[in-house]
Amino acid sequence: MIRVFPFFLEAAWVTIQLAVLSGAMGLACGALGAAARLSRSPALRFAGAAYVSVIRGTPALIQVFILYFGGPQVGIQLDAFEAGVLALGFNIGAYMTETMRGAIISVDRGQTEAARTLGLSRFETFRSVTLPQALRLMIRPLGVNINALIKGTALVAAISVVELTYTAQRYIGSTYKPFEMFLLAGVLYMAIIYVTGLGVNWLDRRAALR
């Protein structure tokens, strides 16, 4: 177990990179998706709803495969890591769209009405009244999305990205110690999730103070 530990640490670093990059992309997709779903334009609303419905209605693994194996047919050549980040980010973005939209619409309508009555423009109302309150509400549920994303990074083992699950599988095959390898990878996953959870708690507390 000590012999394989450095390889697991290296793999954990790849998992962290996958999670951070696709998490950032997911937040961007989520913000755009939520903006589209709440926009005044019916076309944008439809596009946002279609994005959420298609991505949440099909398996993430298939989405990864379409991008990685099917991409070259439509002129998109990516290596496994890049395809993994893009597919995972686009996937979690659909879930984050719903999280962000939920937080925004759960801000009391009276707030918007009052701000508009006081003469703020639609944009100003959103920026200085609705958004600050919504951001506070979305920290915890976004944390849940990120938690799912961290575990979801395991999917890219299927396109041979050498991350934690791929590494664990390889050593399950070569060491004949399945439970030890599972525990080793499991502990590293939980360490990553634990630290992320601390970060989410910290953000949540900070947001509550103001």
Added chain:
Amino acid sequence: MGLDFTVVPPFAGALLTGALWTIAITVSGAVLSFFGGIVFAVIALYAPLVVRLPFRLFAWLFMGTPLLLQLFLIYFGLIQIGVDLPAFVAGVIGLGLHFAVYNSDIIQAGIRAVDIGQYEGARTLGLSRLQTLRKVVVPQAIRSVVPPIGNNMIALLKDSALVSVIGVAELTLSSQMAISRTFRPFEFYVAAAACYYVINLGLEAGLRRIERRIQIAR
């Protein structure tokens, strides 16, 4: 190389068979995760400490690690200690246990939300502890937790794609087999995604019907 979706129809039969396997895995996994979730919830709430503590560790491990890793452990890991499960069985057990742990969390909350007076009343009327749980508390708890458990079943359907990795010939693996003969990954993965989407719509419609019936019964 342009896209040509006419390569898909000759494999429609194979994809349909795969889709039926996907439905079979999803239904078996969902049933296992539902009843497993009830058993786990009762263990977590009522079992003596010597049972509860190891269970907590197991639940913590299963919630904190990826499903794919658990499938590898159950399928490749158990073979090495001499338990050779068929891939289908390993897949159902993996999916079922994984989602049972999540369902258990939801059902625990449902059980806690059942008024304590119900429990006391049933015990006063002479029902045993187990009878009270089975006939009074759990049925009421289940009713309030159907929507979140339904969400888990939808997640289970999509995660059933993962069992292709351990060699179950469901929808994902069927499309991979068609791809290995035609070299057309884009077309077949999109076709598979469309099949999943349709199954998903069917599942959502079914869950909505169940939710409505339960609401009327209340």
